[in-house]
Amino acid sequence: MTEPKEKVLYRPMTAADHAAVIRLANEVHGDNYLNEESLADYAAKGTVGDVNLNWLAWLGDELIGIRLTFAPGTWPVDDQCTPEAWPVASDYICYFKCAAVAEQARGLGVGRGLLEHSIAAAKQLGCQAGLAHIWRQSPNNSAFSYFSKCGGELIREHKKRWYQLSVEEGYHCPVCDGVCYCTAAEMILPFKQTTAAAV
Template identity: 45%
Template sequence: MRSSASIFYRQLQLQDYQPLLTLANTVHGAGYLDQPTLAYYHQLGIKHGQDASFVAYSDDQLVGFRLAWAAGNWQPDLWCSPELWPMPASQVAYFKCNTIAPKLQGRGIGGELMQRSVAALKAQGAQAGVAHLWRQSPGNAAVRYFSKQGGQLVKIHPDKWRKDSHNGYECVRCGFDCRCEAAEMILLFR
């Protein structure tokens, strides 16, 4: 693990699953992520022996993570607009989730996790990464964060997580009938 001001970063490993699930479901809402889904997502991030998902620890506690999927390992769904992307979908990675413990938000952990994922995705051959950002995050922080990283808005998707909320995900804002919007954004790798 490498350090940055008492924060330690490394690629996601099996022993990180339980603390990652706890953090994800605390920050995003109950039912956001489960172990089988996390294991599947983790595999989507591995290509050419390179893992694009990373974790951050402070004092032996997981305080952040970034899940990213390799280009070619995932398929755009109805919430994606590949016809609006500046390159073929086969060259675009997916940023699934970036989560930081609330007490440590705003300290650059998310940006460092992003840089590490981008470096891994580029090494895998990706030319860009797309994400769906939660527009109702406090102060629209998710969109502001991704924009600061260089992300560009592609399209707004109403009710992105509504089906998930009807299938056991409890949105921290809407409960079991999520009406939140997603900002589909793309980050071009330079």
């Protein structure tokens, strides 16, 4: 993709952005991936005082990227987590819940830019790492490749990570065409001092 004439603008998500965020997330990840109720919950989990871990990328008045991140203590360490393999305790780990970049904006560094802004915010809360469950069936396994290039380290893989979401909450997986059997790669991203230096 050619470089846009306008500069990509990064800013924290606000309530006024919710409709646009839901549209983009569902366009990228499948119908009902996000809805008003789930996004309101995610927004609360990503905000501590005046620190907002949820970041958006805009090109003019068009939303082209989202990064939703949960603060430590707001996300569950469930049976698809391996805390004994993490380099630090969960009290110092944020959770990278969701990222999406509009198809026409891929290749512009938007995903990395959003991640860097979210990490910078997480560091204000004392975070030393971020955890993610990366979608292994993303087109060309691009999500895993991208997160690996950003420093993410594979902990283990978990089959049918989003099965319950698809069966109980109506998530429609675009790869499985309905009920989701996709695998998640549990990955940890240790924060280095230089990770967010360019923010």
